[in-house]
Amino acid sequence: MSRSAPLGAPSEARNVLAITSFRRLWISLSLSSLGDWLSLLALMSLAVIFTADAAPLAGHLAVAAVVAIKLAPSILFSPLAGALAEKLDRRWTMVGADVVRGLLYVSIPVVGLLWPAFALQWLFIASLLAEVVALLWTPAKDSTVPSLVPRRQLAEANRLTLLAAYMTAPVAALLFAALASISNILGALVPSLANPEADIALYLNGLTFFVAAIVVATLPIPKHNPGLSAASPNRDGAVLSSVLTGPRHVGATALGRGLVVGLLTAVAAGAAVIGVGRAHVEALGAGNGGFGVLFAAVFGGVALGMVSGPRLLKKFSRRRLFGLVLVLASIALLFTGLVWDMVLSAVLVLVLGFGSGVAAGTGLRLLGTAAASTAGTTSEESVHRERAFAFVHGAARLTFLVAAVLAPVLAGLAGDHTVPIGAQLEYDLWGTGIVLTAVGLVALVLSAVAHRLVNRDDPEAGPGLLPELFAALRGIDPNADDGDGEVRTPGAFVVVEGGEGAxxxxxxxxxxxxxxxxxxxxxxxxxxxxxxxxxxxxxILLDRENSHITPRAEAMLYAADKADHVEQEILPALRRGAVVISDRYVDSTLAYQGAGRELEIDDLREVNRWATQNLVPDLTVLLDVRPQDGLGRLGGPADRIESESVDFHERVRREFRTLADADPDRYLVVDASEPREKITRQIQKRVRSLLPDPVPSSSEAVTGMIPIIRDED
Ligand SMILES: Nc1ncnc2c1ncn2[C@@H]1O[C@H](COP(=O)(O)OP(=O)(O)O)[C@@H](O)[C@H]1O
Ligand SMILES: Cc1cn([C@H]2C[C@H](O)[C@@H](COP(=O)(O)OP(=O)(O)O)O2)c(=O)[nH]c1=O
Incomplete structure (x- = not known):
C-alpha cells in the first residue's frame, strides 16, 4: 500500500518558501541551527580538552554538564519563559537574544585564550546564559511564523522549520570533522587559536547568530501578537505536562506500550553514543575529527532510516520490522563498545542510527494508528493522536537528556581497565566502551520486550517471523504468489457487500x-x-425480459463480468498502489447464485477463483439489512434480481452472514439500518487500520521527526 499523493509534496514546500519573508527567516533559522549543533560539538570537545590534565572522571563530568546545560533548560523552564516572552516585543526579543547569544559563544574561546584558568567555568556559564536567552527566543520565533505565512500553509511552514532544526545536525557534524581535519593548517594560519576547530566552530556559531539578528530585524513582523500561546501548544511549552498526561493516550494497548518502550530505547541508545562519543574516540586514537564523524553517523543514520524506512521490505509486517530494527540497533551498539577501531565504530554507529531511524519512522506511524483506535469520533482521534505524539516527543527529549548526561558519568565511574588475556595479550576495557556495551545489552532486552508487546495481538501477523522475513527479502515482485495462492499487490482492495438497498x-x-x-x-x-x-x-443480467436465463448461465455471466473487471481495472489499480473500493464482488455470487439460485457454493468458488485470478479482498464490509427494509428504500421499477421473492433475498442475506462469520478478520459486519453517518464512521475506523497512517498536520508541531516521513514516495 502506498500513498500516491503525499500531502507534503515538495511543491508545497516550494510554495511556502516562495514567501520572501518566511524564506529569509527560514534560512536564518537553518543557519542558527547549524551553528547551534556546531557549538554543541565544540563545547563537548572543549570540555574534554580543558580537563585533559585532570582526573578522567572530571572530563566525563564536564561533558555531562555541557549536555545538561544545553538540553535541560528548554525542557524544564520553557512554560515560564513562554509566559514572559508573551509580554515582550517579538522582533526585538529575537534580535536581542540572537546578539547576546552570538556574543556569549564568541566569548568562550576569547576567555579561553585570555584567562585559561577560567576557561572551563566560563564555558559553563556562557552556555547556560545562552540557553536561558534561547528560552525567550524560541516562543518569539514560534509565534512569528504564523504572522508570515497564511494559515493554510502553517503546517508546512512548521514542518520546514523543524526540518531545519534537526537535519542540520549531521551537516554540522561533518563540518566539524572537516574543520578538525584541517586544524593543523588553521592553527598555523591563526596561531592565536588554542583549539582551532572548536574555536572556529564557536566563532562561526556567533556569526550565524549575528546574521540571524540582522535578518530578523528587517522582517515585517507585526507588533500585534496573534495568539502566541496558541501558535506553539506543545512544542516546548508543556513538555513535562504532556509527558505526565500522555500515557493515557498510548498506554491503553500493548501496541501503544510496546511502541513507547521501543522508541525511547532507540533514543537512549543514540544519546549514549553522543554522551560518551568524544571521550570514546579519544580512546580510539581519534580526536575531534572522529567525534564529528561519530556524531554525523548517528544523526545521518537516523535521517537515512526515517526516509528509507517506509520503502524497506514493503511486504514485511511493520510491527515486526519495528522490533527487528531495534534489535539490530542494539546489537550494533553492543559491538560499538567492544571494537577498538575508529572506522568500524563509525560503521556500527551508522547502523545504530539507521535502525533507530527506521524504528522511529515506522513506530510513529503505528503510534498514530494505535492512538486513533482508542477514540470514538474523528475529532477525538486527532486529539488522541496529537497527545500521543506530544507525549512521545516530550518523553524522547527527557530520555535523550537523561541518557546523554548519565552515560559519561557512568563511563567516568566505571573507569578504564586493562584485562590480561593469557601471558602476552591484554584487552583494554575503557569506561566509555563498558557503558556502550552495557547500554547495548539493556537496549537489546528492551527491544525484545517492545517487539513482544507490539506483536502480541497483531491481527495481520503472517506465518513465523523468519519465513515472513525471507519471503519479504525474496519478494522483489510485489505480485508474487507467496504460497497461500492469493495475489499480493501494493494497493488495498476493499469490497462493500450487502442486499438490495443496503x-x-x-x-x-x-x-x-x-x-x-x-x-x-x-x-x-x-x-x-x-x-x-x-x-x-x-x-442482459438485469433486464426483466430475460427471464429464461438459467442459473448456471447467470453465474457464468457474472463470472465473465468479474474476469473482465479484475483484469482490466482492479488489478492494474492495485499494482499502482491505489485503494480500490468495489460495490459487490465474489461474495455476491456466492450469496445470489449460491444461496439464492441454490447452486453448489464450492463450484461457484472454484469458477470465480479462476475468473478473478484468485484476487481476494483485504477487507469486505457487509452492510446487513432486512430484505424488506432494503427493498423498501429503493425507488424505480425492480430489476430482474430485485423482483425475486422475499425468501430468495432472505437466503441471500443469510449466506452473506455465514461468509462473514467464517472469516471475521477479513470482514466488518455493520447494521445497515443505523444512520448513514454512524455506518460511515464504523467503516472508516476499520479501513484505517489497513492503510499507512496519514499524519495529521497538527501533530507536526510536536514531532521533529514526522516531517521526514511525510516526504515518502
Ligand atoms: N443508513 C441508511 N439509512 C437510511 N437510508 C439509507 C441509508 N443508506 C442509504 N440509504 C438510502 O437508501 C437508498 C439505497 O442506497 P444505496 O446506497 O443506493 O444502496 P445499494 O447500493 O446498496 O443498493 C438510497 O436512497 C439511500 O439514500
Ligand atoms: C456482482 C453480482 C451481482 N448480483 C446481483 C445483485 C444485484 O441484484 C444485481 C446488481 O445490481 P446493482 O444495481 O448493482 O445492485 P444494487 O441495486 O444493490 O446497487 O446483481 C448477482 O446476483 N451476482 C453477482 O455476482
Missing part, C-alpha cells in the same frame, strides 16, 4: 471521498458493469 453505493462514495481527502489514490467501482463488456453483461 446503502452500498452510498458508503462506497463516502469512503472514496474520505480516502481521497487524505491523499490516497482511490478507485471506486462496482459489479456488474464497470467495463465495456461488463456494461453489456449488466444489461
Amino acid at each position: 446503502g452500498k453505493s452510498t458508503q462506497v462514495r463516502e469512503l472514496t471521498v474520505w480516502l481521497r481527502d487524505q491523499g490516497f489514490e482511490v478507485v471506486g467501482t462496482r459489479q456488474p458493469g464497470a467495463t465495456k463488456l461488463g456494461m453489456r453483461l449488466r444489461g
Whole structure:
C-alpha cells in the first residue's frame, strides 16, 4: 500500500518558501541551527580538552554538564519563559537574544585564550546564559511564523522549520570533522587559536547568530501578537505536562506500550553514543575529527532510516520490522563498545542510527494508528493522536537528556581497565566502551520486550517471523504468489457487500471521498458493469425480459463480468498502489447464485477463483439489512434480481452472514439500518487500520521527526 499523493509534496514546500519573508527567516533559522549543533560539538570537545590534565572522571563530568546545560533548560523552564516572552516585543526579543547569544559563544574561546584558568567555568556559564536567552527566543520565533505565512500553509511552514532544526545536525557534524581535519593548517594560519576547530566552530556559531539578528530585524513582523500561546501548544511549552498526561493516550494497548518502550530505547541508545562519543574516540586514537564523524553517523543514520524506512521490505509486517530494527540497533551498539577501531565504530554507529531511524519512522506511524483506535469520533482521534505524539516527543527529549548526561558519568565511574588475556595479550576495557556495551545489552532486552508487546495481538501477523522475513527479502515482485495462492499487490482492495438497498453505493462514495481527502489514490467501482463488456453483461443480467436465463448461465455471466473487471481495472489499480473500493464482488455470487439460485457454493468458488485470478479482498464490509427494509428504500421499477421473492433475498442475506462469520478478520459486519453517518464512521475506523497512517498536520508541531516521513514516495 502506498500513498500516491503525499500531502507534503515538495511543491508545497516550494510554495511556502516562495514567501520572501518566511524564506529569509527560514534560512536564518537553518543557519542558527547549524551553528547551534556546531557549538554543541565544540563545547563537548572543549570540555574534554580543558580537563585533559585532570582526573578522567572530571572530563566525563564536564561533558555531562555541557549536555545538561544545553538540553535541560528548554525542557524544564520553557512554560515560564513562554509566559514572559508573551509580554515582550517579538522582533526585538529575537534580535536581542540572537546578539547576546552570538556574543556569549564568541566569548568562550576569547576567555579561553585570555584567562585559561577560567576557561572551563566560563564555558559553563556562557552556555547556560545562552540557553536561558534561547528560552525567550524560541516562543518569539514560534509565534512569528504564523504572522508570515497564511494559515493554510502553517503546517508546512512548521514542518520546514523543524526540518531545519534537526537535519542540520549531521551537516554540522561533518563540518566539524572537516574543520578538525584541517586544524593543523588553521592553527598555523591563526596561531592565536588554542583549539582551532572548536574555536572556529564557536566563532562561526556567533556569526550565524549575528546574521540571524540582522535578518530578523528587517522582517515585517507585526507588533500585534496573534495568539502566541496558541501558535506553539506543545512544542516546548508543556513538555513535562504532556509527558505526565500522555500515557493515557498510548498506554491503553500493548501496541501503544510496546511502541513507547521501543522508541525511547532507540533514543537512549543514540544519546549514549553522543554522551560518551568524544571521550570514546579519544580512546580510539581519534580526536575531534572522529567525534564529528561519530556524531554525523548517528544523526545521518537516523535521517537515512526515517526516509528509507517506509520503502524497506514493503511486504514485511511493520510491527515486526519495528522490533527487528531495534534489535539490530542494539546489537550494533553492543559491538560499538567492544571494537577498538575508529572506522568500524563509525560503521556500527551508522547502523545504530539507521535502525533507530527506521524504528522511529515506522513506530510513529503505528503510534498514530494505535492512538486513533482508542477514540470514538474523528475529532477525538486527532486529539488522541496529537497527545500521543506530544507525549512521545516530550518523553524522547527527557530520555535523550537523561541518557546523554548519565552515560559519561557512568563511563567516568566505571573507569578504564586493562584485562590480561593469557601471558602476552591484554584487552583494554575503557569506561566509555563498558557503558556502550552495557547500554547495548539493556537496549537489546528492551527491544525484545517492545517487539513482544507490539506483536502480541497483531491481527495481520503472517506465518513465523523468519519465513515472513525471507519471503519479504525474496519478494522483489510485489505480485508474487507467496504460497497461500492469493495475489499480493501494493494497493488495498476493499469490497462493500450487502442486499438490495443496503446503502452500498452510498458508503462506497463516502469512503472514496474520505480516502481521497487524505491523499490516497482511490478507485471506486462496482459489479456488474464497470467495463465495456461488463456494461453489456449488466444489461442482459438485469433486464426483466430475460427471464429464461438459467442459473448456471447467470453465474457464468457474472463470472465473465468479474474476469473482465479484475483484469482490466482492479488489478492494474492495485499494482499502482491505489485503494480500490468495489460495490459487490465474489461474495455476491456466492450469496445470489449460491444461496439464492441454490447452486453448489464450492463450484461457484472454484469458477470465480479462476475468473478473478484468485484476487481476494483485504477487507469486505457487509452492510446487513432486512430484505424488506432494503427493498423498501429503493425507488424505480425492480430489476430482474430485485423482483425475486422475499425468501430468495432472505437466503441471500443469510449466506452473506455465514461468509462473514467464517472469516471475521477479513470482514466488518455493520447494521445497515443505523444512520448513514454512524455506518460511515464504523467503516472508516476499520479501513484505517489497513492503510499507512496519514499524519495529521497538527501533530507536526510536536514531532521533529514526522516531517521526514511525510516526504515518502
Ligand atoms: N443508513 C441508511 N439509512 C437510511 N437510508 C439509507 C441509508 N443508506 C442509504 N440509504 C438510502 O437508501 C437508498 C439505497 O442506497 P444505496 O446506497 O443506493 O444502496 P445499494 O447500493 O446498496 O443498493 C438510497 O436512497 C439511500 O439514500
Ligand atoms: C456482482 C453480482 C451481482 N448480483 C446481483 C445483485 C444485484 O441484484 C444485481 C446488481 O445490481 P446493482 O444495481 O448493482 O445492485 P444494487 O441495486 O444493490 O446497487 O446483481 C448477482 O446476483 N451476482 C453477482 O455476482
